[in-house]
Amino acid sequence: MCLFVCVAMQGPRPVVLSGPSGAGKSTLIKKLFKDYENIFGFSVSHTTRQPRAGEVNGKDYHFVTREEMKKEIDAGEFIEHAEFSGNMYGTSKGAVQAVQAKNQICILDIDIQGVKNIKKTDLNPIYISVQPPSIDVLEKRLRDRQTETEESLQKRLTAARVDLELSKEPGLFDLVIINDDLEKAYSELKEQLLKEIQKAQESRKS
Ligand SMILES: Nc1nc2c(ncn2[C@@H]2O[C@H](COP(=O)(O)OP(=O)(O)O)[C@@H](O)[C@H]2O)c(=O)[nH]1
Numbered sequence: 001m002c003l004f005v006c007v008a009m010q011g012p013r014p015v016v017l018s019g020p021s022g023a024g025k026s027t028l029i030k031k032l033f034k035d036y037e038n039i040f041g042f043s044v045s046h047t048t049r050q051p052r053a054g055e056v057n058g059k060d061y062h063f064v065t066r067e068e069m070k071k072e073i074d075a076g077e078f079i080e081h082a083e084f085s086g087n088m089y090g091t092s093k094g095a096v097q098a099v100q101a102k103n104q105i106c107i108l109d110i111d112i113q114g115v116k117n118i119k120k121t122d123l124n125p126i127y128i129s130v131q132p133p134s135i136d137v138l139e140k141r142l143r144d145r146q147t148e149t150e151e152s153l154q155k156r157l158t159a160a161r162v163d164l165e166l167s168k169e170p171g172l173f174d175l176v177i178i179n180d181d182l183e184k185a186y187s188e189l190k191e192q193l194l195k196e197i198q199k200a201q202e203s204r205k206s
Pocket residue numbers: 018019020021022026045046049080081082084089090091109110111112113114115
């Protein structure tokens with residue numbers, strides 16, 4: 001059954017942003033949302049991790065228990081799901097459909113397992129990997145962000161090394177952005193998305 005292509009054929013293509021925790025995905029996404037009001041919509045994932053200070057349920061994530069999430073996965077409500085750093089994360093069909101119904105460019109912030117699983121679907125997004133200039137810089141950014149315990153920070157650094165290795169697979173990503181200078185990284189992101197942004201802006205006018 002066609003889940004996405006029917007909607008996606010008329011609307012702009014979704015965008016997957018992946019890359020290590022701390023690489024700068026959320027920062028870049030926030031800039032897009034600020035600069036292009038109403039053009040982008042965020043695919044709100046489910047997660048079993050605890051909310052951080054300032055995170056809003058239903059906006060940043062749907063914060064759920066492992067039992068709730070497993071039940072919804074068993075009911076076939078997820079496009080993809082993965083275990084990352086001791087917690088479950090997943091994209092529900094509803095999360096993507098809610099954005100596509102508004103004819104917005106749907107942004108998915110997902111890990112590399114999610115990328116591989118989305119590739120098996122008919123979502124047909126643009127795949128972008130956001131990467132840090134080095135593991136040392138990544139560690140500093142994660143420490144400065146002050147969201148992690150020492151244990152979760154170490155898990156994220158281990159996952160980051162795996163992510164950076166797997167990301168070398170030819171053809172896995174349409175674009176790799178090294179997020180050293182933020183403005184430069186943001187320009188590269190905007191340039192890659194220009195066609196979809198224009199499409200979405202045109203459809204707003206008509
Ligand atoms: N596969 C998958 N990964 C997700 C999903 N939502 C978030 N992630 C990834 O889970 C990892 C951890 O996310 P989070 O706990 O918010 O930490 P942060 O990325 O450092 O802010 C990141 O790599 C996200 O891209 C999802 O729905 N599916």
